[in-house]
Amino acid sequence: MTYDFDEIIDRRNTNSIKYDFAKQRGKPEDAIPLWVADMDFKTLPQVTDALVKISRHGIFGYSEVREEYFSTLYKWYSDNFGWNIRPQWLVKTPGIVFAIAMAIRAFTQKGDGVIIQQPVYYPFSEAILANKRVLVNSPLVYDGGVYKIDFEDFEEKIVSGNVKVFILCNPHNPVGRVWTGEELIRLGEICLKHGVMVVSDEIHADFIFEGYKHLIFAALKPEFANMTITCTAPSKTFNLAGLQVSNIFIQNANMKFRFEQEIVKSGYSQLNTMGLAACHAAYEYGAEWLSQLKTYLAGNLSFVRSFLTERLPEIKLVEPQGTYLIWLDFNELGLSDNALEDLVANEARLWLDNGLMFGEEGRGFQRINIACPRQILVRAFEQLEAAVSRLRK
Numbered sequence: 001m002t003y004d005f006d007e008i009i010d011r012r013n014t015n016s017i018k019y020d021f022a023k024q025r026g027k028p029e030d031a032i033p034l035w036v037a038d039m040d041f042k043t044l045p046q047v048t049d050a051l052v053k054i055s056r057h058g059i060f061g062y063s064e065v066r067e068e069y070f071s072t073l074y075k076w077y078s079d080n081f082g083w084n085i086r087p088q089w090l091v092k093t094p095g096i097v098f099a100i101a102m103a104i105r106a107f108t109q110k111g112d113g114v115i116i117q118q119p120v121y122y123p124f125s126e127a128i129l130a131n132k133r134v135l136v137n138s139p140l141v142y143d144g145g146v147y148k149i150d151f152e153d154f155e156e157k158i159v160s161g162n163v164k165v166f167i168l169c170n171p172h173n174p175v176g177r178v179w180t181g182e183e184l185i186r187l188g189e190i191c192l193k194h195g196v197m198v199v200s201d202e203i204h205a206d207f208i209f210e211g212y213k214h215l216i217f218a219a220l221k222p223e224f225a226n227m228t229i230t231c232t233a234p235s236k237t238f239n240l241a242g243l244q245v246s247n248i249f250i251q252n253a254n255m256k257f258r259f260e261q262e263i264v265k266s267g268y269s270q271l272n273t274m275g276l277a278a279c280h281a282a283y284e285y286g287a288e289w290l291s292q293l294k295t296y297l298a299g300n301l302s303f304v305r306s307f308l309t310e311r312l313p314e315i316k317l318v319e320p321q322g323t324y325l326i327w328l329d330f331n332e333l334g335l336s337d338n339a340l341e342d343l344v345a346n347e348a349r350l351w352l353d354n355g356l357m358f359g360e361e362g363r364g365f366q367r368i369n370i371a372c373p374r375q376i377l378v379r380a381f382e383q384l385e386a387a388v389s390r391l392r393k
Helices: 045-057 067-081 096-107 123-130 151-160 181-193 253-266 273-285 287-311 337-347 374-392
Strands: 090-093 113-116 134-137 141-143 146-148 163-169 197-201 228-232 246-250 316-318 325-329 365-369
Touching (some): 067 273, 090 096, 096 163, 096 197, 134 151, 163 181, 246 253
Parallel strands (some): 113 163, 197 228
Antiparallel strands (some): 141 146
């Protein structure tokens, strides 16, 4: 069947974090929300059908999955990434950020270093600091519009920062890099050399643009598999974030035991009934839906690229290789942090993610979510163009 991604769905007054809390978060109530990473598209109908079936049953007791759940996961990762997972590797958690926090608590002590590559998804730093670990940053290098890894700095920071864990973001949010095999292997060899465990956040792995390929970090070498926690979820792929289900794969049995013990200490046990059912249905039936969605997102990206080139040349697109989040460079406008925020939020009436949220290296950038009907994106960029035009005068 053909899916309609142009449909405008009114999400206001649905307790949506994306739409209903602008005032509480200091944004104009009429701002177009293109910030948080959830999509403005309905998920596939088979997911809705699975949830309706449970609702009609009317009993919402404790739930667990049967063998079919894992079989569906196996097929998805085998078909899409050539990765043959095993049932004994799987730990289900309510989210990847939760899993990252559990890994930090399980494999580090207070005062130990945890290394990240900013600008990067800001809950990484929140989880590190909230657990009283030391945030060690090896910033990405912005070189000619492309982000690269400074491997010498990465290794030096591991040594000097007493680093025990590396949180890898692949594909990288917000800069959109899909790391190559060469880059991942070099990172892995450094971590292996210094006994650093890797937590690999691969939540955006299903959104890779043409010409690029996602590589599962743990699948690159047996030694990497033995030191890695691989974090996956259907939430970004199928727009299921509110159902809170993630699938974490840990091949090292001792690491898995320690990770699970930390979850026990947190008091968490079974995932919610709806999340499990939605995840199973999404991976079982969602391949064609996702294929059409990716084609639509490529069209959205093409629109943004052309619009900026032709009408807003002062704002540079950091060309994404993956994810449906794009990273825009506003530095050529020469605005202070406050002035840039005023331009975007109050003049353009857009609700975006300020680059500084992702680290000091994000200064002068804004992250925008393009997973919305194109007419919304057109209106957003026209409002941005009008605001910049007023600024030019």
